[in-house]
Amino acid sequence: MGEVRKLQKKLRQIDNLELKVSLTPEEAVKVSKKEELRSRLAELLLQLSGPQQTHCIVGEEEDKMKRQVENRTEHHTDHTPAVKLAREDHQEKEDKTKSEAEEEIKERGGGGQSQKLPDPDAEFTSLKALWEKAKFRLRILKGHSDIITCVAAVDNLVISGSRDTTVKVWHVPTATEQRNLGGHSGGVTCLNTPPAEYCRKLASALHLSEKERFIISGSTDCCVRIWTLSSGQCVKSIYTFNAVTSLCFIAEWEGYIVTGSDAGKLQVWDWLSQENRQSVNAHLDAVTTLQSQGPLVFSGSTDGSVCVWEVCDGAAEPLNQLQHWRSEVTGCSRVDEATARLRLSARGDHIFLANGKSSIRVFNWRTGTMRRLTNHSSTAGVTDCVNQIPGVLVASCFDLTSGENTLNLFSLPQCRYLVSLTSSDLPRILCFAAWLTPSGGHRWVTGGRELTVWEQLPGNVKKRGDVNARRDSRLDSLLAESDGDSQEESEDEDEDEDSMANDASDAEEVSGSSWLRCVLQ
Numbered sequence: 001m002g003e004v005r006k007l008q009k010k011l012r013q014i015d016n017l018e019l020k021v022s023l024t025p026e027e028a029v030k031v032s033k034k035e036e037l038r039s040r041l042a043e044l045l046l047q048l049s050g051p052q053q054t055h056c057i058v059g060e061e062e063d064k065m066k067r068q069v070e071n072r073t074e075h076h077t078d079h080t081p082a083v084k085l086a087r088e089d090h091q092e093k094e095d096k097t098k099s100e101a102e103e104e105i106k107e108r109g110g111g112g113q114s115q116k117l118p119d120p121d122a123e124f125t126s127l128k129a130l131w132e133k134a135k136f137r138l139r140i141l142k143g144h145s146d147i148i149t150c151v152a153a154v155d156n157l158v159i160s161g162s163r164d165t166t167v168k169v170w171h172v173p174t175a176t177e178q179r180n181l182g183g184h185s186g187g188v189t190c191l192n193t194p195p196a197e198y199c200r201k202l203a204s205a206l207h208l209s210e211k212e213r214f215i216i217s218g219s220t221d222c223c224v225r226i227w228t229l230s231s232g233q234c235v236k237s238i239y240t241f242n243a244v245t246s247l248c249f250i251a252e253w254e255g256y257i258v259t260g261s262d263a264g265k266l267q268v269w270d271w272l273s274q275e276n277r278q279s280v281n282a283h284l285d286a287v288t289t290l291q292s293q294g295p296l297v298f299s300g301s302t303d304g305s306v307c308v309w310e311v312c313d314g315a316a317e318p319l320n321q322l323q324h325w326r327s328e329v330t331g332c333s334r335v336d337e338a339t340a341r342l343r344l345s346a347r348g349d350h351i352f353l354a355n356g357k358s359s360i361r362v363f364n365w366r367t368g369t370m371r372r373l374t375n376h377s378s379t380a381g382v383t384d385c386v387n388q389i390p391g392v393l394v395a396s397c398f399d400l401t402s403g404e405n406t407l408n409l410f411s412l413p414q415c416r417y418l419v420s421l422t423s424s425d426l427p428r429i430l431c432f433a434a435w436l437t438p439s440g441g442h443r444w445v446t447g448g449r450e451l452t453v454w455e456q457l458p459g460n461v462k463k464r465g466d467v468n469a470r471r472d473s474r475l476d477s478l479l480a481e482s483d484g485d486s487q488e489e490s491e492d493e494d495e496d497e498d499s500m501a502n503d504a505s506d507a508e509e510v511s512g513s514s515w516l517r518c519v520l521q
Helices: 002-017 025-032 034-048 059-074 077-109 120-132 196-205 487-493 501-510 514-518
Strands: 136-141 148-154 157-162 166-171 176-182 188-192 214-219 223-228 234-239 244-250 256-261 265-270 276-281 287-293 296-301 306-311 319-325 343-347 350-354 359-364 369-374 386-389 392-399 405-411 416-422 429-436 442-448 451-456 468-470 480-482
Touching: 002 034, 120 405, 120 416, 148 188, 148 442, 157 188, 157 442, 157 451, 166 188, 166 214, 196 214, 214 244, 223 244, 244 296, 256 287, 276 319, 287 343, 296 343, 343 386, 350 386, 350 392, 386 429, 392 429, 405 429
Parallel strands: 148 429, 188 244, 244 287
Antiparallel strands: 136 451, 148 157, 157 166, 166 176, 188 214, 214 223, 223 234, 244 256, 256 265, 265 276, 287 296, 296 306, 306 319, 343 350, 350 359, 359 369, 369 480, 386 392, 392 405, 405 416, 416 468, 429 442, 442 451
Protein backbone atom coordinates (compact mmCIF):
# COMPACT_ATOMS: atom_id res chain seq x y z
CA MET A 1 0.00 0.00 0.00
CA GLY A 2 2.87 2.36 0.80
CA GLU A 3 4.42 1.90 -2.65
CA VAL A 4 1.06 2.64 -4.28
CA ARG A 5 0.84 6.01 -2.52
CA LYS A 6 4.45 6.83 -3.34
CA LEU A 7 3.82 6.15 -7.02
CA GLN A 8 0.68 8.29 -6.92
CA LYS A 9 2.62 11.15 -5.39
CA LYS A 10 5.38 10.86 -7.98
CA LEU A 11 2.81 10.91 -10.79
CA ARG A 12 1.16 13.96 -9.23
CA GLN A 13 4.46 15.84 -9.23
CA ILE A 14 5.35 14.71 -12.76
CA ASP A 15 2.03 15.97 -14.10
CA ASN A 16 2.74 19.35 -12.52
CA LEU A 17 6.26 19.38 -13.95
CA GLU A 18 4.80 18.80 -17.42
CA LEU A 19 2.91 22.09 -17.12
CA LYS A 20 6.10 24.10 -16.63
CA VAL A 21 7.36 26.46 -19.33
CA SER A 22 10.62 24.55 -19.65
CA LEU A 23 12.26 21.59 -17.95
CA THR A 24 15.78 21.08 -16.69
CA PRO A 25 17.55 17.92 -17.90
CA GLU A 26 16.88 16.27 -14.53
CA GLU A 27 13.18 17.14 -14.71
CA ALA A 28 12.95 15.87 -18.28
CA VAL A 29 14.32 12.50 -17.14
CA LYS A 30 11.71 12.30 -14.39
CA VAL A 31 8.90 13.15 -16.83
CA SER A 32 10.12 10.50 -19.26
CA LYS A 33 9.46 7.86 -16.59
CA LYS A 34 5.74 8.68 -16.32
CA GLU A 35 4.46 5.77 -18.42
CA GLU A 36 6.81 3.37 -16.63
CA LEU A 37 5.47 4.54 -13.26
CA ARG A 38 1.86 4.25 -14.45
CA SER A 39 2.47 0.70 -15.67
CA ARG A 40 4.04 -0.24 -12.35
CA LEU A 41 1.14 1.31 -10.44
CA ALA A 42 -1.44 -0.54 -12.55
CA GLU A 43 0.45 -3.78 -11.94
CA LEU A 44 0.45 -3.23 -8.17
CA LEU A 45 -3.24 -2.41 -8.14
CA LEU A 46 -4.09 -5.59 -10.02
CA GLN A 47 -2.01 -7.62 -7.58
CA LEU A 48 -3.70 -6.01 -4.59
CA SER A 49 -7.16 -6.59 -6.06
CA GLY A 50 -6.89 -10.34 -5.43
CA PRO A 51 -6.02 -13.24 -7.73
CA GLN A 52 -9.66 -14.28 -8.05
CA GLN A 53 -10.43 -11.00 -9.83
CA THR A 54 -7.56 -11.03 -12.32
CA HIS A 55 -8.48 -14.10 -14.39
CA CYS A 56 -9.51 -13.57 -18.01
CA ILE A 57 -9.15 -9.79 -17.88
CA VAL A 58 -8.11 -8.46 -21.28
CA GLY A 59 -8.46 -5.27 -23.33
CA GLU A 60 -11.08 -2.88 -22.01
CA GLU A 61 -11.86 -5.05 -18.99
CA GLU A 62 -8.25 -4.81 -17.85
CA ASP A 63 -8.30 -1.01 -18.24
CA LYS A 64 -11.55 -0.91 -16.29
CA MET A 65 -9.97 -2.99 -13.52
CA LYS A 66 -7.01 -0.62 -13.34
CA ARG A 67 -9.39 2.27 -12.80
CA GLN A 68 -11.59 0.51 -10.28
CA VAL A 69 -9.21 -1.54 -8.17
CA GLU A 70 -7.64 1.32 -6.24
CA ASN A 71 -10.97 2.22 -4.73
CA ARG A 72 -11.49 -1.36 -3.50
CA THR A 73 -8.01 -1.71 -2.04
CA GLU A 74 -7.76 1.70 -0.36
CA HIS A 75 -11.30 2.04 0.95
CA HIS A 76 -11.29 2.21 4.77
CA THR A 77 -14.15 0.69 6.71
CA ASP A 78 -13.68 3.43 9.31
CA HIS A 79 -15.68 5.72 7.03
CA THR A 80 -18.69 3.43 6.74
CA PRO A 81 -20.46 4.42 9.99
CA ALA A 82 -20.20 8.14 9.11
CA VAL A 83 -21.66 7.59 5.66
CA LYS A 84 -24.34 5.29 7.07
CA LEU A 85 -25.31 7.82 9.72
CA ALA A 86 -25.36 10.59 7.12
CA ARG A 87 -27.70 8.52 4.95
CA GLU A 88 -29.99 7.64 7.88
CA ASP A 89 -30.08 11.27 8.98
CA HIS A 90 -30.83 12.36 5.44
CA GLN A 91 -33.67 9.81 5.17
CA GLU A 92 -35.15 10.90 8.50
CA LYS A 93 -35.15 14.54 7.41
CA GLU A 94 -36.79 13.62 4.09
CA ASP A 95 -39.51 11.59 5.83
CA LYS A 96 -40.16 14.36 8.36
CA THR A 97 -40.34 17.04 5.66
CA LYS A 98 -42.68 14.92 3.55
CA SER A 99 -44.93 14.19 6.53
CA GLU A 100 -45.14 17.87 7.52
CA ALA A 101 -45.93 18.85 3.93
CA GLU A 102 -48.71 16.27 3.71
CA GLU A 103 -50.24 17.52 6.97
CA GLU A 104 -50.17 21.10 5.69
CA ILE A 105 -51.89 20.10 2.46
CA LYS A 106 -54.60 18.23 4.40
CA GLU A 107 -55.24 21.30 6.54
CA ARG A 108 -55.46 23.58 3.54
CA GLY A 109 -57.50 21.17 1.46
CA GLY A 110 -59.99 20.58 4.27
CA GLY A 111 -61.14 17.10 3.22
CA GLY A 112 -61.31 17.94 -0.44
CA GLN A 113 -59.22 16.34 -3.16
CA SER A 114 -55.65 15.89 -1.98
CA GLN A 115 -52.86 17.62 -3.87
CA LYS A 116 -49.96 15.61 -5.17
CA LEU A 117 -46.54 16.41 -3.72
CA PRO A 118 -43.60 16.88 -6.08
CA ASP A 119 -41.31 13.87 -5.93
CA PRO A 120 -37.66 14.97 -5.57
CA ASP A 121 -36.45 11.52 -6.58
CA ALA A 122 -38.51 11.71 -9.76
CA GLU A 123 -37.00 15.12 -10.57
CA PHE A 124 -33.51 13.80 -9.96
CA THR A 125 -34.16 10.69 -12.08
CA SER A 126 -35.43 12.86 -14.92
CA LEU A 127 -32.40 15.18 -14.71
CA LYS A 128 -30.02 12.24 -14.61
CA ALA A 129 -31.66 10.67 -17.67
CA LEU A 130 -31.29 13.94 -19.59
CA TRP A 131 -27.57 14.20 -18.86
CA GLU A 132 -26.97 10.52 -19.61
CA LYS A 133 -28.30 11.17 -23.13
CA ALA A 134 -26.43 14.47 -23.58
CA LYS A 135 -24.25 14.78 -26.69
CA PHE A 136 -21.45 17.27 -27.10
CA ARG A 137 -19.24 18.23 -30.00
CA LEU A 138 -15.68 19.20 -29.02
CA ARG A 139 -13.59 21.73 -30.94
CA ILE A 140 -10.00 22.66 -30.17
CA LEU A 141 -9.08 26.33 -30.56
CA LYS A 142 -5.39 26.56 -31.44
CA GLY A 143 -3.36 29.73 -31.06
CA HIS A 144 -1.89 29.95 -27.58
CA SER A 145 1.72 28.84 -27.15
CA ASP A 146 1.46 28.04 -23.44
CA ILE A 147 -0.97 26.90 -20.73
CA ILE A 148 -4.45 28.46 -20.82
CA THR A 149 -5.05 29.70 -17.27
CA CYS A 150 -8.47 31.40 -17.47
CA VAL A 151 -11.52 31.55 -19.74
CA ALA A 152 -14.68 33.65 -20.08
CA ALA A 153 -17.53 34.01 -22.57
CA VAL A 154 -19.72 36.75 -24.06
CA ASP A 155 -22.49 35.81 -26.53
CA ASN A 156 -20.79 33.88 -29.37
CA LEU A 157 -17.30 34.84 -28.23
CA VAL A 158 -14.81 33.00 -26.00
CA ILE A 159 -12.04 34.92 -24.26
CA SER A 160 -8.95 33.07 -23.05
CA GLY A 161 -5.93 34.15 -21.05
CA SER A 162 -2.62 32.31 -21.16
CA ARG A 163 0.75 32.10 -19.55
CA ASP A 164 2.07 33.20 -22.97
CA THR A 165 1.06 36.79 -21.85
CA THR A 166 -1.79 37.16 -24.38
CA VAL A 167 -5.56 37.44 -24.18
CA LYS A 168 -7.35 36.02 -27.21
CA VAL A 169 -10.91 36.46 -28.43
CA TRP A 170 -12.45 33.59 -30.41
CA HIS A 171 -15.58 33.40 -32.57
CA VAL A 172 -17.22 30.14 -31.50
CA PRO A 173 -19.45 29.34 -34.54
CA THR A 174 -16.45 29.44 -36.87
CA ALA A 175 -13.82 28.35 -34.30
CA THR A 176 -11.51 31.16 -35.43
CA GLU A 177 -9.34 33.64 -33.58
CA GLN A 178 -10.87 37.12 -33.82
CA ARG A 179 -8.56 39.23 -31.66
CA ASN A 180 -5.11 38.87 -30.11
CA LEU A 181 -4.79 41.26 -27.18
CA GLY A 182 -1.10 41.73 -26.51
CA GLY A 183 0.10 44.13 -23.86
CA HIS A 184 0.83 42.20 -20.70
CA SER A 185 4.48 41.43 -20.04
CA GLY A 186 3.71 38.53 -17.69
CA GLY A 187 1.45 35.52 -17.73
CA VAL A 188 -2.29 36.27 -17.73
CA THR A 189 -3.85 34.74 -14.62
CA CYS A 190 -7.49 35.89 -14.57
CA LEU A 191 -10.30 37.31 -16.70
CA ASN A 192 -13.69 38.89 -16.15
CA THR A 193 -16.48 40.23 -18.38
CA PRO A 194 -18.56 42.91 -16.59
CA PRO A 195 -22.35 42.97 -17.14
CA ALA A 196 -23.66 44.97 -20.11
CA GLU A 197 -25.17 47.76 -17.99
CA TYR A 198 -21.79 48.50 -16.38
CA CYS A 199 -20.09 48.38 -19.77
CA ARG A 200 -22.52 51.07 -20.99
CA LYS A 201 -21.53 53.33 -18.07
CA LEU A 202 -17.81 53.03 -18.83
CA ALA A 203 -18.41 53.36 -22.60
CA SER A 204 -20.30 56.60 -21.98
CA ALA A 205 -17.46 57.95 -19.81
CA LEU A 206 -14.95 57.05 -22.56
CA HIS A 207 -17.22 58.40 -25.37
CA LEU A 208 -17.53 54.98 -27.00
CA SER A 209 -20.54 53.19 -28.45
CA GLU A 210 -23.12 52.25 -25.82
CA LYS A 211 -23.05 48.71 -27.23
CA GLU A 212 -19.35 48.29 -26.40
CA ARG A 213 -18.41 45.39 -24.12
CA PHE A 214 -15.22 45.21 -22.05
CA ILE A 215 -12.80 42.54 -20.84
CA ILE A 216 -10.77 42.82 -17.63
CA SER A 217 -7.50 40.87 -17.39
CA GLY A 218 -4.99 40.43 -14.58
CA SER A 219 -1.36 39.36 -14.89
CA THR A 220 1.82 38.59 -13.02
CA ASP A 221 3.19 41.85 -14.46
CA CYS A 222 1.23 43.57 -11.62
CA CYS A 223 -1.21 45.13 -14.08
CA VAL A 224 -4.96 44.97 -14.59
CA ARG A 225 -6.01 45.93 -18.10
CA ILE A 226 -9.44 46.87 -19.47
CA TRP A 227 -9.95 46.04 -23.16
CA THR A 228 -12.68 46.82 -25.67
CA LEU A 229 -14.19 43.65 -27.09
CA SER A 230 -14.93 45.13 -30.52
CA SER A 231 -11.45 46.40 -31.38
CA GLY A 232 -9.15 44.86 -28.76
CA GLN A 233 -7.92 48.27 -27.65
CA CYS A 234 -6.59 48.64 -24.10
CA VAL A 235 -8.49 51.64 -22.71
CA LYS A 236 -7.23 51.50 -19.12
CA SER A 237 -4.27 49.98 -17.27
CA ILE A 238 -4.08 49.77 -13.48
CA TYR A 239 -0.74 49.13 -11.79
CA THR A 240 -1.28 47.19 -8.54
CA PHE A 241 2.34 46.86 -7.24
CA ASN A 242 1.76 43.09 -6.79
CA ALA A 243 1.42 40.14 -9.14
CA VAL A 244 -2.31 39.76 -9.81
CA THR A 245 -3.44 36.16 -9.25
CA SER A 246 -7.24 36.56 -9.27
CA LEU A 247 -9.96 39.15 -9.83
CA CYS A 248 -13.74 39.58 -9.86
CA PHE A 249 -16.25 42.30 -10.70
CA ILE A 250 -18.82 43.53 -8.18
CA ALA A 251 -22.05 44.40 -9.99
CA GLU A 252 -23.37 46.62 -7.19
CA TRP A 253 -23.82 50.42 -7.11
CA GLU A 254 -21.30 52.00 -9.52
CA GLY A 255 -19.29 48.79 -9.78
CA TYR A 256 -15.92 47.70 -8.39
CA ILE A 257 -12.99 45.58 -9.54
CA VAL A 258 -11.50 43.40 -6.79
CA THR A 259 -8.01 41.97 -7.30
CA GLY A 260 -6.09 39.36 -5.32
CA SER A 261 -2.30 39.25 -5.21
CA ASP A 262 0.40 36.62 -4.84
CA ALA A 263 1.10 37.93 -1.33
CA GLY A 264 -2.49 37.60 -0.06
CA LYS A 265 -3.58 41.21 -0.53
CA LEU A 266 -7.04 42.27 -1.73
CA GLN A 267 -7.48 45.61 -3.49
CA VAL A 268 -10.71 47.33 -4.54
CA TRP A 269 -10.79 49.64 -7.58
CA ASP A 270 -13.55 51.98 -8.70
CA TRP A 271 -14.95 50.80 -12.04
CA LEU A 272 -15.36 54.22 -13.67
CA SER A 273 -12.39 56.12 -12.22
CA GLN A 274 -10.07 53.11 -11.60
CA GLU A 275 -9.06 54.71 -8.30
CA ASN A 276 -7.90 52.46 -5.47
CA ARG A 277 -10.60 52.40 -2.82
CA GLN A 278 -9.17 49.81 -0.41
CA SER A 279 -6.17 47.56 0.22
CA VAL A 280 -6.25 44.84 2.86
CA ASN A 281 -3.93 41.97 3.76
CA ALA A 282 -6.62 39.28 3.70
CA HIS A 283 -4.63 36.04 3.47
CA LEU A 284 -1.17 34.75 4.34
CA ASP A 285 -0.49 33.43 0.83
CA ALA A 286 -1.60 33.94 -2.78
CA VAL A 287 -5.27 34.71 -3.40
CA THR A 288 -6.06 32.12 -6.08
CA THR A 289 -9.84 32.55 -6.33
CA LEU A 290 -12.35 35.40 -6.09
CA GLN A 291 -16.09 35.42 -6.71
CA SER A 292 -18.81 38.00 -6.20
CA GLN A 293 -22.41 37.08 -5.43
CA GLY A 294 -24.60 40.15 -5.13
CA PRO A 295 -23.23 42.29 -2.29
CA LEU A 296 -20.91 39.49 -1.11
CA VAL A 297 -17.36 38.65 -2.18
CA PHE A 298 -15.67 35.30 -1.50
CA SER A 299 -11.88 34.94 -1.51
CA GLY A 300 -9.75 31.82 -1.18
CA SER A 301 -6.02 31.37 -0.81
CA THR A 302 -3.25 28.89 -1.35
CA ASP A 303 -2.98 28.70 2.45
CA GLY A 304 -6.41 26.99 2.50
CA SER A 305 -8.28 29.88 4.14
CA VAL A 306 -11.57 31.41 2.95
CA CYS A 307 -12.87 34.93 3.61
CA VAL A 308 -16.37 36.33 3.09
CA TRP A 309 -16.80 40.07 2.54
CA GLU A 310 -19.78 42.39 2.40
CA VAL A 311 -19.75 45.33 0.00
CA CYS A 312 -20.72 48.59 1.70
CA ASP A 313 -21.16 51.41 -0.79
CA GLY A 314 -20.37 54.89 0.43
CA ALA A 315 -17.93 53.62 3.05
CA ALA A 316 -14.31 54.71 2.95
CA GLU A 317 -13.41 51.04 2.52
CA PRO A 318 -16.05 49.16 0.44
CA LEU A 319 -15.23 45.65 1.73
CA ASN A 320 -16.24 44.68 5.24
CA GLN A 321 -15.06 41.25 6.41
CA LEU A 322 -17.87 39.00 7.64
CA GLN A 323 -15.98 35.73 8.11
CA HIS A 324 -12.42 34.44 7.99
CA TRP A 325 -12.05 30.67 8.17
CA ARG A 326 -8.60 29.12 8.28
CA SER A 327 -7.55 25.84 6.66
CA GLU A 328 -8.15 23.90 9.88
CA VAL A 329 -11.87 24.65 9.45
CA THR A 330 -12.23 24.56 5.64
CA GLY A 331 -10.33 21.25 5.41
CA CYS A 332 -8.22 22.66 2.58
CA SER A 333 -4.71 22.11 3.87
CA ARG A 334 -2.39 21.68 0.95
CA VAL A 335 -0.76 18.44 -0.12
CA ASP A 336 2.47 20.08 -1.26
CA GLU A 337 3.64 23.34 -2.80
CA ALA A 338 3.40 21.98 -6.35
CA THR A 339 -0.33 21.33 -6.13
CA ALA A 340 -1.35 24.00 -3.62
CA ARG A 341 -4.28 25.71 -5.29
CA LEU A 342 -7.76 26.61 -4.17
CA ARG A 343 -10.77 27.35 -6.38
CA LEU A 344 -14.28 28.09 -5.16
CA SER A 345 -17.85 28.40 -6.38
CA ALA A 346 -20.39 29.93 -3.99
CA ARG A 347 -24.12 29.20 -3.72
CA GLY A 348 -26.09 30.81 -0.90
CA ASP A 349 -24.62 29.81 2.45
CA HIS A 350 -22.39 27.15 0.90
CA ILE A 351 -19.05 27.33 -0.89
CA PHE A 352 -17.81 24.48 -3.07
CA LEU A 353 -14.04 24.22 -2.70
CA ALA A 354 -11.56 22.44 -4.98
CA ASN A 355 -7.98 22.21 -3.78
CA GLY A 356 -6.36 19.49 -5.86
CA LYS A 357 -7.71 16.54 -3.86
CA SER A 358 -10.07 13.73 -4.73
CA SER A 359 -13.11 15.22 -2.99
CA ILE A 360 -14.89 18.57 -3.07
CA ARG A 361 -15.30 20.46 0.19
CA VAL A 362 -18.84 21.78 0.74
CA PHE A 363 -18.34 24.53 3.29
CA ASN A 364 -21.06 26.43 5.14
CA TRP A 365 -19.46 29.84 5.56
CA ARG A 366 -21.98 30.98 8.18
CA THR A 367 -21.63 28.04 10.58
CA GLY A 368 -18.10 26.88 9.74
CA THR A 369 -19.20 23.28 9.08
CA MET A 370 -17.65 21.29 6.25
CA ARG A 371 -18.71 18.16 4.38
CA ARG A 372 -16.92 16.19 1.69
CA LEU A 373 -18.47 15.38 -1.68
CA THR A 374 -16.81 12.42 -3.42
CA ASN A 375 -15.44 13.50 -6.80
CA HIS A 376 -13.19 10.49 -7.43
CA SER A 377 -13.32 6.89 -6.31
CA SER A 378 -9.82 7.01 -4.78
CA THR A 379 -7.08 9.39 -3.67
CA ALA A 380 -5.54 9.15 -7.17
CA GLY A 381 -8.01 11.82 -8.36
CA VAL A 382 -7.18 15.52 -8.59
CA THR A 383 -9.93 18.17 -8.57
CA ASP A 384 -8.60 21.29 -10.31
CA CYS A 385 -11.72 23.41 -10.77
CA VAL A 386 -15.37 23.60 -9.75
CA ASN A 387 -18.18 25.67 -11.27
CA GLN A 388 -21.95 25.87 -11.60
CA ILE A 389 -24.51 25.88 -14.39
CA PRO A 390 -28.29 26.14 -13.74
CA GLY A 391 -29.20 23.36 -11.33
CA VAL A 392 -25.88 21.52 -11.73
CA LEU A 393 -22.45 21.57 -10.08
CA VAL A 394 -19.60 20.80 -12.51
CA ALA A 395 -16.22 19.57 -11.24
CA SER A 396 -13.14 18.47 -13.14
CA CYS A 397 -11.32 15.30 -12.14
CA PHE A 398 -7.90 14.19 -13.34
CA ASP A 399 -6.87 10.57 -12.70
CA LEU A 400 -3.17 10.36 -11.87
CA THR A 401 -3.13 6.61 -12.48
CA SER A 402 -4.55 6.55 -16.02
CA GLY A 403 -4.21 10.17 -17.14
CA GLU A 404 -7.96 10.28 -17.84
CA ASN A 405 -9.80 13.56 -17.36
CA THR A 406 -13.55 13.88 -16.73
CA LEU A 407 -16.17 16.44 -15.82
CA ASN A 408 -18.42 15.17 -13.03
CA LEU A 409 -21.93 16.60 -12.72
CA PHE A 410 -23.96 16.83 -9.49
CA SER A 411 -27.53 18.03 -9.00
CA LEU A 412 -28.12 21.17 -6.94
CA PRO A 413 -28.94 21.81 -4.18
CA GLN A 414 -28.89 18.12 -3.17
CA CYS A 415 -25.33 17.49 -4.45
CA ARG A 416 -26.34 14.08 -5.86
CA TYR A 417 -24.09 12.57 -8.51
CA LEU A 418 -25.57 12.67 -12.02
CA VAL A 419 -23.05 11.59 -14.64
CA SER A 420 -19.42 11.84 -15.80
CA LEU A 421 -18.51 13.31 -19.19
CA THR A 422 -15.22 12.33 -20.79
CA SER A 423 -13.42 11.96 -24.09
CA SER A 424 -10.49 9.73 -24.99
CA ASP A 425 -8.02 12.56 -25.66
CA LEU A 426 -9.41 15.15 -23.25
CA PRO A 427 -6.49 17.01 -21.61
CA ARG A 428 -6.31 18.08 -17.98
CA ILE A 429 -8.85 20.85 -17.27
CA LEU A 430 -7.59 23.79 -15.22
CA CYS A 431 -10.36 26.34 -15.91
CA PHE A 432 -14.00 26.27 -16.99
CA ALA A 433 -16.73 28.65 -18.16
CA ALA A 434 -20.29 27.98 -19.32
CA TRP A 435 -23.23 29.75 -20.94
CA LEU A 436 -26.48 28.94 -22.73
CA THR A 437 -27.17 29.36 -26.44
CA PRO A 438 -30.32 31.24 -27.58
CA SER A 439 -31.96 27.84 -28.19
CA GLY A 440 -31.27 26.79 -24.58
CA GLY A 441 -28.39 24.41 -25.31
CA HIS A 442 -25.25 24.27 -23.21
CA ARG A 443 -21.98 25.69 -24.49
CA TRP A 444 -18.87 25.31 -22.38
CA VAL A 445 -15.20 26.17 -22.71
CA THR A 446 -12.36 24.47 -20.83
CA GLY A 447 -8.70 25.41 -20.67
CA GLY A 448 -5.43 23.84 -19.66
CA ARG A 449 -2.92 22.46 -22.12
CA GLU A 450 -5.59 23.05 -24.77
CA LEU A 451 -8.55 25.38 -25.23
CA THR A 452 -11.67 23.31 -25.94
CA VAL A 453 -15.23 24.39 -26.77
CA TRP A 454 -18.02 21.98 -25.79
CA GLU A 455 -21.19 22.49 -27.80
CA GLN A 456 -24.30 20.50 -26.89
CA LEU A 457 -25.99 18.82 -29.84
CA PRO A 458 -29.80 18.77 -30.09
CA GLY A 459 -31.38 15.59 -28.78
CA ASN A 460 -32.90 14.71 -32.17
CA VAL A 461 -29.51 14.68 -33.91
CA LYS A 462 -28.50 11.12 -34.75
CA LYS A 463 -24.83 12.01 -35.04
CA ARG A 464 -22.71 10.54 -32.26
CA GLY A 465 -21.12 13.09 -29.93
CA ASP A 466 -17.41 13.45 -29.15
CA VAL A 467 -18.05 12.98 -25.40
CA ASN A 468 -18.97 9.80 -23.56
CA ALA A 469 -21.54 10.07 -20.76
CA ARG A 470 -21.14 7.33 -18.15
CA ARG A 471 -21.90 6.76 -14.49
CA ASP A 472 -19.55 5.64 -11.74
CA SER A 473 -21.72 4.18 -8.97
CA ARG A 474 -18.90 4.72 -6.48
CA LEU A 475 -19.67 8.46 -6.59
CA ASP A 476 -23.29 7.91 -5.51
CA SER A 477 -22.59 8.22 -1.77
CA LEU A 478 -24.15 11.14 0.09
CA LEU A 479 -22.23 14.06 1.50
CA ALA A 480 -20.08 12.87 4.41
CA GLU A 481 -19.70 14.97 7.54
CA SER A 482 -16.09 15.83 8.22
CA ASP A 483 -13.94 18.17 10.24
CA GLY A 484 -10.95 17.81 7.96
CA ASP A 485 -9.29 15.54 5.46
CA SER A 486 -10.34 11.93 5.11
CA GLN A 487 -8.04 9.29 6.54
CA GLU A 488 -6.90 8.29 3.06
CA GLU A 489 -6.02 11.88 2.13
CA SER A 490 -4.25 12.47 5.42
CA GLU A 491 -2.20 9.31 5.00
CA ASP A 492 -1.35 10.39 1.48
CA GLU A 493 0.12 13.60 2.91
CA ASP A 494 2.07 11.79 5.62
CA GLU A 495 4.31 9.72 3.33
CA ASP A 496 7.85 8.88 4.40
CA GLU A 497 9.78 12.12 3.79
CA ASP A 498 13.15 10.43 3.50
CA SER A 499 12.07 8.10 0.71
CA MET A 500 10.44 11.02 -1.10
CA ALA A 501 13.36 13.43 -0.83
CA ASN A 502 13.92 13.69 -4.58
CA ASP A 503 10.25 14.35 -5.19
CA ALA A 504 10.22 17.04 -2.52
CA SER A 505 13.04 18.81 -4.35
CA ASP A 506 10.91 18.68 -7.50
CA ALA A 507 8.08 20.36 -5.60
CA GLU A 508 10.43 23.15 -4.49
CA GLU A 509 11.52 23.73 -8.09
CA VAL A 510 7.92 23.81 -9.28
CA SER A 511 6.94 26.31 -6.60
CA GLY A 512 9.90 28.62 -7.09
CA SER A 513 7.77 31.63 -7.98
CA SER A 514 4.41 33.06 -7.01
CA TRP A 515 3.01 32.19 -10.42
CA LEU A 516 4.02 28.55 -10.03
CA ARG A 517 2.36 28.45 -6.63
CA CYS A 518 -0.88 29.96 -7.89
CA VAL A 519 -1.37 28.26 -11.26
CA LEU A 520 -0.27 24.67 -11.88
CA GLN A 521 2.93 24.80 -13.91
